[in-house]
Amino acid sequence: MPKLTIDGLDVEVEKGTTLLEAIRFLGIEVPTLCHNDGLTPLGACRLCIVEIGKPPRSKIVTSCTYPAEDGLIVHSNTQRVINQRKLIIELMIATVPSSKTIQDLASKFGVTKCRFVPEHGECIHCGLCVRMCNEQMMAGAIGFAERGKDMVITTPFDKTSDVCRLCGACMYICPCCELRCQGPNAETTVCSGCLNLEAPCLDTYDEKMCFLDPCAACELTGPFRAEKKKKVQA
Amino acid sequence: MKAQRTHILVCTGTGCVSAGAFDIMETFQKEIEKHGLQEEIDVVPTGCNGFCENGPLVLFEPEGIFYQRLKVQDVPFLVEEHCLKGRPVPTLMYTPHRKKTPIPAMKDIEFFKYQKLVALRNRGRINPEKIEDYIAFDGYLGLAKSLTEMSPEQIIEQIRISGLRGRGGAGFPTARKWQVCKEQPNSPKYLICNADEGDPGAFMDRSVLEADPHAVIEGMAIGAKAIGAEKGFVYVRMEYPLAVERMKKAIKQAEDMGLLGDDILGSGFNFKLSVAIGAGAFVCGEESALIRSIEGQVGRPRQRPPFPAQKGLWGKPTNINNVETWVNVPQIIRKGGAWFASVGTEGSKGTKIFSLVGKINNTGLVEVPMGITVREIVFGIGEGILGGKKFKAVQTGGPSGGCLPESMLDLPIDYDSLASVGSMMGSGGLIVMDEDTCMVDVARYFTNFLAGESCGKCFTCRKGLERMLEILTNICNGKGKEGDVELLEELAIMVKDTSMCGLGQTAANPTLSTIRYFRDEYDAHIKEKRCPAGFCKELITYSILEDKCIGCGACKRVCPTDSISGEKKQTHVIDTKTCIKCGACVEACKFDAINVV
Ligand SMILES: Cc1cc2nc3c(=O)[nH]c(=O)nc-3n(C[C@H](O)[C@H](O)[C@H](O)COP(=O)(O)O)c2cc1C
Ligand code: SF4
Ligand code: SF4
Ligand code: SF4
Ligand code: SF4
Ligand code: SF4
Ligand code: SF4
Ligand code: FES
Ligand code: FES
Numbered sequence: 001m002p003k004l005t006i007d008g009l010d011v012e013v014e015k016g017t018t019l020l021e022a023i024r025f026l027g028i029e030v031p032t033l034c035h036n037d038g039l040t041p042l043g044a045c046r047l048c049i050v051e052i053g054k055p056p057r058s059k060i061v062t063s064c065t066y067p068a069e070d071g072l073i074v075h076s077n078t079q080r081v082i083n084q085r086k087l088i089i090e091l092m093i094a095t096v097p098s099s100k101t102i103q104d105l106a107s108k109f110g111v112t113k114c115r116f117v118p119e120h121g122e123c124i125h126c127g128l129c130v131r132m133c134n135e136q137m138m139a140g141a142i143g144f145a146e147r148g149k150d151m152v153i154t155t156p157f158d159k160t161s162d163v164c165r166l167c168g169a170c171m172y173i174c175p176c177c178e179l180r181c182q183g184p185n186a187e188t189t190v191c192s193g194c195l196n197l198e199a200p201c202l203d204t205y206d207e208k209m210c211f212l213d214p215c216a217a218c219e220l221t222g223p224f225r226a227e228k229k230k231k232v233q234a
Numbered sequence: 235m236k237a238q239r240t241h242i243l244v245c246t247g248t249g250c251v252s253a254g255a256f257d258i259m260e261t262f263q264k265e266i267e268k269h270g271l272q273e274e275i276d277v278v279p280t281g282c283n284g285f286c287e288n289g290p291l292v293l294f295e296p297e298g299i300f301y302q303r304l305k306v307q308d309v310p311f312l313v314e315e316h317c318l319k320g321r322p323v324p325t326l327m328y329t330p331h332r333k334k335t336p337i338p339a340m341k342d343i344e345f346f347k348y349q350k351l352v353a354l355r356n357r358g359r360i361n362p363e364k365i366e367d368y369i370a371f372d373g374y375l376g377l378a379k380s381l382t383e384m385s386p387e388q389i390i391e392q393i394r395i396s397g398l399r400g401r402g403g404a405g406f407p408t409a410r411k412w413q414v415c416k417e418q419p420n421s422p423k424y425l426i427c428n429a430d431e432g433d434p435g436a437f438m439d440r441s442v443l444e445a446d447p448h449a450v451i452e453g454m455a456i457g458a459k460a461i462g463a464e465k466g467f468v469y470v471r472m473e474y475p476l477a478v479e480r481m482k483k484a485i486k487q488a489e490d491m492g493l494l495g496d497d498i499l500g501s502g503f504n505f506k507l508s509v510a511i512g513a514g515a516f517v518c519g520e521e522s523a524l525i526r527s528i529e530g531q532v533g534r535p536r537q538r539p540p541f542p543a544q545k546g547l548w549g550k551p552t553n554i555n556n557v558e559t560w561v562n563v564p565q566i567i568r569k570g571g572a573w574f575a576s577v578g579t580e581g582s583k584g585t586k587i588f589s590l591v592g593k594i595n596n597t598g599l600v601e602v603p604m605g606i607t608v609r610e611i612v613f614g615i616g617e618g619i620l621g622g623k624k625f626k627a628v629q630t631g632g633p634s635g636g637c638l639p640e641s642m643l644d645l646p647i648d649y650d651s652l653a654s655v656g657s658m659m660g661s662g663g664l665i666v667m668d669e670d671t672c673m674v675d676v677a678r679y680f681t682n683f684l685a686g687e688s689c690g691k692c693f694t695c696r697k698g699l700e701r702m703l704e705i706l707t708n709i710c711n712g713k714g715k716e717g718d719v720e721l722l723e724e725l726a727i728m729v730k731d732t733s734m735c736g737l738g739q740t741a742a743n744p745t746l747s748t749i750r751y752f753r754d755e756y757d758a759h760i761k762e763k764r765c766p767a768g769f770c771k772e773l774i775t776y777s778i779l780e781d782k783c784i785g786c787g788a789c790k791r792v793c794p795t796d797s798i799s800g801e802k803k804q805t806h807v808i809d810t811k812t813c814i815k816c817g818a819c820v821e822a823c824k825f826d827a828i829n830v831v
Pocket of ligand 6 (some may be wrong): 816
């Protein structure tokens with residue numbers, strides 16, 4: 001069984017464990033986006049990066065795909081990792097500013113500015129939908145086509161799929177279609193809603209129960225926070 | 235080869251063939267028959283000599299006289315003069331740049347003088363389609379030795395002593411790679427020869443396959459014995475039909491002679507080889523993508539580790555090496571590792587093939603000892619910069635290599651010194667740039683190429699390169715802002731650090747190295763809205779210098795937009811409002827009167 005050191009802690013894991021699993025086993029948090037416990041790791045979003053080895057020969061790898069190898073020295077939160085991760089989030093925000101998942105990552109990791117012209121795209125190519133459809137729905141209706149900046153998610157030959165069961169699982173798992181963040185617009189790519197602690201749910205959802213959960217603004221000032229909690233516990 | 239008085243070696247590499255080498259060869263044969271010389275003179279087709287821009291090439295042996303740029307109509311005269319009257323023909327020989335006297339012997343020509351042929355030892359001297367020719371030059375002796383006298387450990391030990399490092403890019407020690415694969419418990423094991431060669435402008439692997447396919451077979455068979463593999467693939471890109479054909483022929487011949495297949499040379503050792511055709515993109519040359527491609531999947535890199543040596547083709551241990559790596563093997567085994575290690579530098583042994591292109595007098599394929607300086611290649615072999623211009627930079631290592639400035643002309647070329655200055659050996663591309671090259675545009679050009687070739691899986695490689703390209707394009711178009719260079723650097727380092735495969739990890743080199751060595755050019759574009767090389771269209775204007783213009787009107791005649799006006803013998807003027815900056819007038823003016831700033 002491989003033995004490794006993660007953030008100074010020794011840990012022994014089963015063969016075949018990924019670094020992400022080993023790190024989480026120790027209760028250390030690593031942000032992920034394209035990872036899902038039920039799906040094959042892809043290593044697409046690069047958010048789950050950690051530093052392995054000793055500087056100056058250390059290198060950055062994605063923990064969700066990297067095997068927990070014997071003798072490995074892992075640091076999950078070095079300055080290098082933090083800097084790169086923030087820039088990745090900044091790039092993601094510029095790509096799909098309307099994704100609540102990404103906006104939440106931005107506020108959580110202190111990304112308060114976006115130096116890129118926003119694209120207002122709809123997809124960050126995390127491949128969750130493709131894997132969901134393939135591995136859980138056993139449909140294989142969608143996949144990646146083209147490469148580089150032209151890469152798209154589509155059906156074979158862009159034709160309406162005859163194997164798609166319209167189950168909606170791909171949309172359910174998508175970090176970009178799932179919950180739309182209401183905040184950002186052309187001028188403010190990084191939604192300042194959560195950061196300003198003005199819960200936007202007040203005028204968006206009125207008296208109704210908000211389904212944005214977790215919402216940083218809500219956590220701090222949300223009027224329905226107590227109610228939400230109760231409902232979750234029930 | 236038969237013992238004949240003269241051998242006429244006709245280069246039939248891809249370059250010379252497209253310049254008409256097969257017709258030349260046929261005409262030689264006809265002429266020789268006409269003169270009844272067929273018993274004395276043998277016409278032999280050979281692989282590429284690397285000097286393709288001067289093709290079709292022919293070498294007369296044993297005198298070593300070199301003829302170039304031959305036309306079919308030159309042949310009868312040449313045969314009559316050289317073969318019958320014994321008078322070499324100077325007008326068909328090579329004349330160096332800015333010189334008048336032709337050089338008769340190949341070995342005296344600057345381009346060939348500094349070269350040391352190991353991997354390409356049979357280029358231009360044997361018929362690649364005849365196994366007998368290969369054998370005549372000690373071919374398959376290494377295989378015989380390794381099958382009959384050596385244990386797998388002894389073979390790997392010789393490779394270790396030789397210091398051979400992978401020629402496909404990363405320079406990983408070959409012996410260590412073989413050792414890991416050999417030690418894997420599961421079987422069968424596979425070997426792959428990587429001849430995908432996706433670097434634009436590079437053709438070292440093609441040239442090896444075309445000139446000496448049997449050396450690849452022999453190298454792989456020796457590797458198979460060392461590693462314990464029974465099956466191998468030569469992965470050649472579809473665009474190399476001649477290489478594929480020669481490789482297939484060579485495999486067939488080797489099989490017929492019992493040098494491939496079951497019970498090779500009666501030693502009980504089996505090894506089969508086949509050709510796999512790659513139709514993929516640049517990234518398919520990356521080993522894990524290549525393996526997927528052979529398996530019939532989309533050629534996208536995958537997570538390593540596990541490395542191919544642990545889990546490769548169909549999940550089995552697989553050893554993958556570059557063409558050039560494989561062809562060095564037979565000679566190391568035949569002559570010993572120490573022989574190979576006697577050439578080169580401390581960390582990089584042997585020779586390396588480079589593809590020399592760009593603004594240089596002699597372009598082509600050259601094999602030189604490791605540790606040769608950039609200066610020796612550019613000003614020795616290359617005979618200096620085209621048109622007597624000033625050298626500005628050289629990019630080493632293909633599209634994702636770094637650009638090195640003039641101050642590094644004396645840098646020895648080897649894996650470690652190139653890496654230490656922010657570039658790489660790569661597969662051996664060398665692009666020479668002169669004073670008219672804009673380094674920001676160079677970074678933009680290669681970033682554009684790499685952004686298009688990224689497989690797109692990693693967010694950082696895909697989006698990072700796209701955004702870098704956006705910033706670089708803005709700078710070239712005069713829309714650069716204060717802080718752009720810093721943001722560019724931040725992005726570049728992120729792409730390099732966080733991308734999964736070699737493509738993303740090296741893709742920032744052109745940008746980072748040009749920022750490091752040519753920062754002043756970036757600043758001029760951003761702060762002064764000026765392109766110092768006079769290249770970026772948005773940042774230059776054309777004007778006519780009063781004191782130089784004699785009013786000949788040549789510029790006026792070529793201007794596609796009628797932007798030039800002026801009376802005969804009067805100074806002409808350019809209307810900058812309608813000028814589209816095509817540069818035609820500069821070409822036309824014989825008096826250097828057109829100024830580009
Ligand atoms: C984007 C990319 C393209 C590559 N293209 C080639 C190639 O065309 N030929 C090659 O031999 N190696 C190529 N490589 C390197 C291979 O992944 C691999 O390292 C090499 O084939 C190993 O052989 P070696 O140890 O003999 O160098 C490429 C790597 C990357 C990242
Ligand atoms: S809706 Fe169609 S494409 Fe989406 S997961 Fe279900 S089957 Fe696949
Ligand atoms: S559509 Fe959604 S789930 Fe699918 S790749 Fe794009 S962002 Fe990911
Ligand atoms: S406050 Fe609400 S709208 Fe704004 S980012 Fe958070 S979840 Fe989105
Ligand atoms: S680094 Fe680029 S080319 Fe390599 S796997 Fe990632 S996206 Fe694909
Ligand atoms: S650069 Fe082209 S368009 Fe401009 S003046 Fe010269 S020839 Fe005419
Ligand atoms: S070609 Fe040169 S010299 Fe002649 S008119 Fe034009 S600028 Fe003047
Ligand atoms: S979670 Fe690991 S790369 Fe996306
Ligand atoms: S093909 Fe003849 S020199 Fe290259």
